Amino acid sequence: MGSVARIRGAFTVDSTDPELVRSQMQAFGRQIPLLYFMLVVNTMAVAITHLAYAPAWLAIHIPAALCTVCVFRCVRWWFVRHRTLTHEKAVPELRKTFWFACGFGVGFTTWSLLLFPYGPAYEQCQVAFYMATTVVGCVFCLMHLRTAALTLLTIVIGSFTIFLLAAGRPVFVAMAADMLFVGVTLAFIVHLYYRNFASLVSSKRELLVSQSVTQKLSDDNFRLANIDSLTGLPNRRSFFSSLNALAEQSTGGVANFHMGLIDLDGFKQVNDIYGHSSGDLVLKEVGNRLLALADPTIFFARLGGDEFGIIIQRRLGEDELDRLGQTLCERLSRPYTVGENTAELSGTIGWAGLPPASVSVAEVFERADAALYVGKESRRGTAVVFSAEHENRVRRASLVAQELKAANLDAELYLEFQPIYDVATRTAVGFEALGRWRSPKLGQVRPDEFIRIAERTDLIRVVTEVLLHKALNEAANWPPHIYLSFNLSALDISSVPRARRLLDIVQASATLAERVHFEITETAVTRDFRQARASLSLIKQVGCQVSLDDFGTGYSSLSYVHRLPFDTIKIDRSFVAEVDTDVACGKIIKSVMDLCRNLGLECVVEGVETESQCEMLTALGCRVMQGYLFGKPMPAEALQFFQANVV
Ligand code: C2E
Ligand code: CA
Ligand code: CA
Helix, strand or coil: CCHHHHHHHHCCCCCCCCCHHHHHHHHHHHHHHHHHHHHHHHHHHHHHHEEEEEEECCCCCCHHHHHHHHHHHHHHHHHHHCCCHHHHHHHHHHHHHHHHHHHHHHHHHHHHHHHHHHHHHHHHHHHHHHHHHHEEEEHHHCCCHHHHHHHHHHHHHHHHHHHHHHHHHHHHHHHHHHHHHHHHHHHHHHHHHHHHHHHHHHHHHHHHHHHHHHHHHHHHHHHHHCCCCCCCEHHHHHHHHHHHHHHHCCCCCCCCCCEEEEEECHHHHHHHCCCHHHHHHHHHHHHHHHHCCEEEEEEEECCCCHHHEECCCCCCHHHHHHHHHHHHHHHHHCEEECCEEEEEEEEEEEECCCCCCCCEEEHHHHHHHHHHHHHHCCCCCCCCEEEHHHHHHHHHHHHHHHHHHHHHHHHEEEEEEEEECCCCCCCEEEEEEEEEECCCEEEEHHHHHHHHHHHHHHHHHHHHHHHHHHHHHHCCCCCCEEEEECCCCHHHHHHHHHHHHHHHHHHHHHCHHHEEEEEEEHHHHHHHHHHHHHHHHHHHCCCCCCCEEECCCCHHHHHHHCCCCCCCCEEEHHHHHHHCCCHHHHHHHHHHHHHHHHHHEEEEECCCCCCHHHHHHHCCCCCCCCCCCCCEEEEEHHHHHHHHHHC
């Protein structure tokens, strides 16, 4: 910018920057009443001392008129000194202030110049002194409005300097030079001050902008850290922090909130059959359905996978809780549209009940989990409230987990074997290894109990490895045509490296890989279909066989059979139990047999307990069976009979 333009700029009201205008108004608004007050007092002092020398119009009327306007302006500014104006209103106000400063500058200067000649030397000095000090005071008050300050300075100092110079006396010339020097210095200070003020305003603005960017980033971070991006529901972290806060607030004997867990039934199947993007659509829809039921006291969160959490921040009666559970289950079981298909799912709910206030958040969660477990086991698609019976179960589970962790697994775990029997040749074709645990403290613990707990605590890896070692050692003693059937849990095939470790154990043993069959349940496969398929392929590559265990207890059983490299299907014993009374069971078994034949798979029927069941099954075309009729699980030493003999 050229210097002329810069000088012009210094004398023009800059209204382009709203923030600067606002700050100017705020800063000088409070000083203006002071300015007028000083002006009035100083003017009256000069007027009074000139009463005796100057005519009335000059000593009384003009100063009185000027002072009256000043008083009006002073009172007005006093009352509005704290207001905040919009930019549109502030700009005219600034301009008005500028014009008033010019007007008063001209008015008071003219008055002083007219008054100057009337008095003797002292009074003349007083006028000059009045003008010099008052203008300095006014300029300081107008510092924030540079245009007004500089214009006022120019008018007053300019006209007085010219006037004094024109008077010609050396003392006046000296005063003029003095005034000019002070005026220029003052102008320079005003300029510097204003520049600093403007840059302060702009750095404050930059600071605010960067603060708001930081705030936005921190808000985004907070959102990302607390919201599940797929469903838009609060996430696990947010759920637990709310739960912790509520637990802390609980007063009296019991907590004043309810907590529930929802687990979707059949979600994995949707994921596997229709693909992950369809699974995501279902989860979003679940999120929407839950949100539709949310109110200020009901809070839903997605805890991960197909698990959701509920917190109710008030106490509900048993009936109310029941009704809410039913409504939730009913909403969740409505059909889901995934692309062109319709998926049927349901939701099972476990309520923690009203836990005592002393119970920790982890325990509240465990209660809901225990109730959910019961629901998943026997009452899918319904809501189950935690009860005393569940409490025992939770206690027992944590006791078993504790003992299992401390156990000497190599010494305490052992195996029993159950024959898998070919009814046509009347010989055992294989033995299924069934894990057993005799704990020094708990005694004999049921396999389904300790296996489930080992799975939850991830001790299953060691359990499986210990049992596999033992099973392979035994199988090495059997005739080569008898195979070993060994149960794997979901976690054992949850990653390829994990499966690899087990296969290394097989390959390092004296039992040929071809003689080892691994049994995997359908639920194990549905946990993570892709990982399971990769692990099963590896098992097959090594030469082991794979059996699908408990067939018929899952959901979409048939959809897995041709997508995974199974060799054998084991029909669950629940079909056999009623085969001689329920015609439907017979039909199902028959169709599974046909399926196996078409796909070239072996078929084993489990849980054959009676002769009549055996006959019925034989008539249906079954040949390989397993069950108490042929032999209960037994210690390895008792197997010789089956290895050699025809029953
Ligand atoms: P499963 O794999 O279905 O094993 C068959 C279960 O049915 C065994 O129960 C067996 O004793 C029982 N059973 C066999 N024949 C009959 C019969 O005619 N009638 C009746 N009512 N039951 C019969 P067990 O030994 O209590 O094992 C229960 C479950 O625990 C097993 O079911 C399996 O899922 C799991 N399990 C057992 N050992 C292991 C293991 O070493 N690893 C893993 N991952 N799971 C195991
Ligand atoms: Ca099995
Ligand atoms: Ca089975």
